[in-house]
Amino acid sequence: MKPKEYLDNYFYSKIGKKNMHKLQNINLIQDGILDSLDIVTLSVEIKKKFNIDVKLNDKKSIKIFESYEKLLEKITK
Numbered sequence: 001m002k003p004k005e006y007l008d009n010y011f012y013s014k015i016g017k018k019n020m021h022k023l024q025n026i027n028l029i030q031d032g033i034l035d036s037l038d039i040v041t042l043s044v045e046i047k048k049k050f051n052i053d054v055k056l057n058d059k060k061s062i063k064i065f066e067s068y069e070k071l072l073e074k075i076t077k
Contacts, residue, residue, distance in 0.1 A: 010045075039065050
């Protein structure tokens, strides 16, 4: 599975098809799309599926989860 496909599937299950277009323009944490459990879950799944380590021990790493684009960019590097 490709990174974009993985993220799209994850967010589709959380917010539904009709809201997918909003992902590009919102802060995923502040707008309540992602909570702390989602961040940990995504971090673990990204490590398993793409062998990319997303550290959760500093603010810079957590900021990645605020934006769909930043998250996708991190996974596709």
